[in-house]
Amino acid sequence: MSQIPVSLSRKLRFSQIVVFEQVLRSGSILRAAQALNMTQSAVTKVVHELENQLGAPLLVRGNRGVSATEFGELVAKRAKSLLAELRYMTEEVNAFRTGAAGHVFVGTLISASAALLPRAIQLLKAKAPAVVVTLRVAQMDQLLPALIAGDLDLVVGRVPEDGSWHAKSPQLEAETLYREPLCAVGGVHHPLASHTATGLMDMLEFPWILPTRDSSLRLTADRMFHKAGLPGPSNVVESLSVMTNVALMLDQMTVGLMPHSAAQQFAQAGLLAVLPIAGLPEFGEIGCFAFTGRAPGPAVELFRNCLREAATGMVPPAKSDSRSRPS
Structure with a gap:
């Protein structure tokens, strides 16, 4: 009887694939059980369940342990691909959670693009080479609406002295990096x-x-x-x-x-x-604008830390003043 993908996906558990692959790698039910911290009977049960669900034997038991049947080799090939994809996904998820991967969209003006941003990007790339940074250069009256809309994650540039930006957009905050x-x-x-x-x-x-x-x-x-x-x-x-x-x-x-x-x-x-x-x-205060209505991703937070670190090397010395409106 042929298997339908949706039906098979409901029957199979990923843990069964993990156990089957470990048995083949170990060449023994006993060694696989030890590697998986399971009992030998539990491993045997999982293999039997998998065989019943797929409708054919997967393993041949012999004096030297176990090996795959022809059908088992076919399943094992796909199992290795599935486990490889799981490993890749795990690595990418972990990288995203730590900020080591992702995409940061930054709006900027000349005040920040000359020295501060290149330094911050170099620091970011040293810590997380896989993070992509996209820069958009425009005037503040274009950048701040894009930040609110979600087209940008951060805006880096001169903080207007009159505070009009905050009166128009109270959901924005600006962190002064240096003068x-x-x-x-x-x-x-x-x-x-x-x-x-x-x-x-x-x-x-x-x-x-x-x-x-x-x-x-x-x-x-x-x-x-x-x-x-x-x-x-x-x-x-x-x-x-x-x-x-x-x-x-x-x-x-x-x-x-x-x-x-x-x-x-x-x-x-x-x-x-x-x-x-x-x-x-x-010239004024150079700062980093962010939208308070969204929780920043790990890559964005990592880049903000790189901006702070880069600002400490600017002249004159940076000051760490975080606020929601200019003084």
């Missing part, structure tokens, strides 16, 4: 690069790159000029494209503003110089 200074930058041969110190007034004669008006950094820049009693530069390009901005500053005349960590990377690469400009405000 970032703001730098003025230009080409390595910019006339101001060789000065010991200068002020904003001396920079107004040069072309400027400023953030677009919908960005929080633009508000910081506008307040900077207002506080200094200056009207602001008249020769301006508005851009958030990092590579375009760097290319423009290679004319050795154009100047711009960058968070300290990004400016240092371009300076170390010999592309830009940090200009010695006094009176610049702080």
